Amino acid sequence: MSQLIKDRRSIRKFKSDKVSNEILDELLEIASYAPNHKLTQPWRFIIYKDEGSKVLANIMAETVAKGPKKKSPEEVKARFESIPVHILVVINEDSNYFVREEDYAATCALIQNFQLAAWERGLGVLWKADAFLTSTEFRNGVEVKPGEKIAALLQVGYPDIIPKAVQRVNISERIKLIDKNIE
Template sequence: MSQQEGINVVEQNIIDRRTIKSFKKDPISAEVIIELLNVAKWAPNHKLTEPWRFQLYVDEGKEQFVQAYIDSQPKVDGEVPEKVNRKAQYFRDIPVHLVVIMPEDPRQRRWDEDYGAISSLIQNFQLAAWEREIGMIWRTNDWVYDPAFREAIDVLPGEKVVATLMIGYPKHIPEAQPRTDIRELITIINK
């Protein structure tokens, strides 16, 4: 990751970060994840509500996450489909799973502010991890809404799973995909 002329380290880290889907099996300690979350918590957070809680699945604890996924999937003739078993094995091979959960405040403005804060925290977490050469994918698959999955991982009524972050050292870093120049998307009002 070389630094481009005129771009500082923070800007370069934002540009270089990638979503990682292929991970090495090297472990990452719970303590490293906690250190990164302690950096990420400095996200903008209106009224300092800190609308987040986390469930960290590492080592043998990952099996609870994987089993919750399996239990949330439809069975075929009472059997777990091979496609589900393959995905479950993929999840087992990922070093760390972090579930990010927020309370769903019934007041729309607070809900929006909390969701913005928790999304900012996740982005901070991704960038801090990337600086340590740790990658991840932020997933919000259909199964995170399934009652079987939610119950199996102790997500309470009135809470939202904002992300399941699958974390590890990248086996492969994808190339950057083009992004639209903001000049094409901005309207400047100056009078």
């Protein structure tokens, strides 16, 4: 498991190979075993694949067309259509701040579980949490309800290019150890 965690990469270029519904169901089932305070299980998933990727690509193109333009709607549409699977991870936004934070943390653990289980099966994932997820245009297009938050957009497929590992900060630089009583 340690090596799996170290080897996993964010994938930005996917092969066109299809991903089966059975594999996606299995991965989401495994991911759902994330630690979750009081088992609120606040998540739901909207999956766009095959012809459905074109639906999401159109929504993205419309969103980009009405926002600040870094890329053209056509570029965005082509990019989104080329990705085999998109999974929107949607969570309830509890009115209680602490429950909301715990739910988001649990959802992030679920996403990491998903990424690791996918990597183990030869699938790559890109976890996107960009500003477009909060835009009214995008939220309306994907039918996210008031009181819900899009925690992430996961792009999933078989990796075409696997990036090299990036050196991490030496973790000892980020640790403050207190191992005795200070009086």
